[in-house]
Amino acid sequence: MYKTIEDINKGYKKKDFKPSELVSEYLSEIKLKDQKLNSYTEVFEDLVFSHAQNLDKEIDSDNSILDSNILFGIPIALKDIFLVKDLICTSGSKMLENYVSNYDSKVYESLKITSCLLLGKNNMDEFAMGSSTETSYHGPTLNPWDLNRVPGGSSGGSASAVAAGLACASIGTDTGGSIRQPASFCGIVGLKPSYGRVSRFGMIAFSSSLDQAGPLCRTVKDSAILLDSISGYDSKDSTCLNLPPTNCYTELCKNDFNLKDFTIGIPSKLLDIGLDREIKTNFDSLIKELISNGVKVVDIELPNAKYSVATYYIIAPCEASSNLSRFDGVRYGHSTDYKNVKDLEEFYIKNRSEGFGDEVKRRIMLGNYALSSGYYDAYYLKANKVKEMIVSDFNSAFNNVDCILSPTCPELPFNLGEKKNDPLKMYLSDILTIPANLAQLPSISIPLSLSKNNLPIGLQITGKKLDENTLLKVANGLENLIGFSATPKG
């Protein structure tokens, strides 16, 4: 079940299989593998099967729809952070254990129009806070390449499901690397678009100024197809840019570009942070190959990027502590038995203490502390100034290069439980992904190679703001050059 969107579309056209047959296959794969992997929080078995049967008929009566709409009948999943009307959305939290949405997120609304098929919701770190999917109320998701290891996070359920062939693609969210890091850990493609490309309406907010939705899938072209369908202006999100949807897939299909057309930057100094040795070796040999193939590779400086993690861990918890205030158990969400509380304050305290997990509480405390009276200037304001400096670092770098290349993560997928009790170490694993969020840049992770232990290593490519076209061309070029085709054994 390692089919791409393009594969499935071709298969439908050639009548190799019907949507209902394909969905049945996915559903039985999920049954077989997901008890262990735990990549789904919920699978909409009946719903998706009857939807697929309807699509069978549509294709029978007129299959020209498959030419105009490549996502028609594509079985996908959504990170459990996107609201879908009448379906439960937990955001990986006990707080929203039984929460049923009464409206559709913009992302789902856009996908629905394409008649793709929604298999289910993917597991995630609670409220997207984590890099391992271990903070989920639904229990950890495992990495299909090695069941003792984490799939990354917070979109770990999405990455694990796609890597294991339990969905053709999934939409995740990326605040500090939450799409790219799990894509890297699971050996698939993960794209974080420029901030403002995709509407955040109906996506449960973690850090509003950094959150961005994007695809996790098997190929760069698939990521282009999905970006084209979920991007574009939305009047319900004031931070969504007033731009038409992207047209990246058509641009890629022109095939009129060559890696040699682009100049690639390497932030060498930033990579001196102590990369895992195998990752460094693999990355260096790719660079050598690029140079020997005549691609222009230059060294770039991002002098303030080393402050990214510190900056991020001020801005994100501040916004998160505020965004999570609405989860008070008064109107919806986890609510303690009011008969056992003496007053309103205790009601709030119990609702929130019982409803949130440790990592979420940790970040609420960090955020509340940093925003409290007298500390705002020293923390939130200062962090935003550093963010501006990082933005201008990238601006000067992009005067000379088209894209910036680095490994996605400084380390290989780690063992379950390895970092659970060492949050600082966990936070540091986002050092290479966070800068793109702070600078609002589009950034993609594609598989680079496997380690000796058969663990995926990811390559990150970061582009100019709103230039997803160039980014995906370079990524597609590198993808073809690398020729990664391995799949997990299980």
Added chain:
Amino acid sequence: MKYETVIGLEVHAQLKTNTKLFSTSNNEFGDEPNSNVSVVDLGLPGVLPVLNTEAVRLAIIAGLNTKCKINKKSTFARKHYFYPDLPKGYQISQYDEPIASNGLLVVNVDGNEKKIRINRIHMEEDAGKLIHDLSDEYSLVDLNRAGVPLIEIVTEPDISTSEEAVEYLKKLRKILVFAGVSDCDMEKGNFRCDANISIRPVGQKELGVKTEIKNVNSFRYVQKAIEYEITRQANVLDKGDKIIQETRLFNAGTNKTYSMRSKEDAHDYRYFPDPDLKPLIIEDEELERISSDLNQSYEEKLSSYISLGLSSDDVEILLSESILFSFFDKSLELINEPKLISNWIITELIKYKSDIKLDANNFVELLKMVKAGSINNNSAKEVLSKIVVSNESPEKIVKDMGLTQESSEDFLISIIDEVIEANPSEYERINNGEEKLLAFFVGQTMKLTKGKGNPQIINKILKEKFNLS
């Protein structure tokens, strides 16, 4: 010791928009609880605020009418606290960058002009309401008001007496109502006032410790609360004690203020810029357009009405509600009778102001009939009460009800002769000089005409008959 008082006022006025500040729910008072509530107002997961541009326009108009500088850039912040009437756990409010600042309002107290500077006007969303008295077990939440747009108008501490405070509030209210910014209906809570009060020994430069009196919802209460607070603070200082910086509530039953919370228990609101909303930028052209669309100022309108010959008391009433003066203006275009129109608006139409369906055309038709004498005042009032809700043609109603006034002298003389014949003794008495019986004869004649006789003409005929002047 002799003290002087320093007062600053904060007024919250609800903006008169169709929809809420950040959602498309109706901004409507008095509807079924929780009927004007969208996913955004409920603070559901995943929702985002979108700024209502009409609210921005009204806030700018409020600023221009109080001589404020309109700031090209302003921002919205989040003010955090937990309470069941605040769905998101924070209120979106402008904080360190308000939409307007540095204004001025001049009031008259006992013939003296007093300049009161306005520090700022900022926009924010209202909270919902808790209802405690419908259940023993629960408090109920009504979120219809949650997200309703407000402006908060904050003065400098330029006010020295309770009279100045009340004059300032009255003037501000008139200006906002007149400009169409807010209905400022205090009973509906869409004009609310907090007062910051401190006193200091006369001659002392630095300000005394202030207390804040919250949510005083009538002009009279503002006056009483301030006066009570001045006396209370003076007593504290006279005893050698210190004023505690605190928030106090006014109790209208006892006319006293009571401590609500001290500065020590004040919330830390953890303000920070709302990352869901971009800074609000007012482009020069937009400001230009709003300024040029601006009607006359309140003062200009006032003097234009006075110059029509209306009394200043009448003008005050006309200008107190936009429906009244806009009805006046429309009517004046149709008939050049400012006094007649004004009288009918401020004595009659005003009774129906909450549900007027009548348009100015039919209103003026009615006034024309009154002026021509084809209907008397009492009948006209009756007709008005019908057409005000139906907006039917007054002529049709007059006909249907048979109210057309009888002005024919011949007819009226014949009726008067009947009256005289029926009342010989009264006739004798009036002829012997008992002039006050004139009213009796007018009344009897009206009775026989079933109220349709023209009283002026009846009067005239009777006076001629009895040789009265």
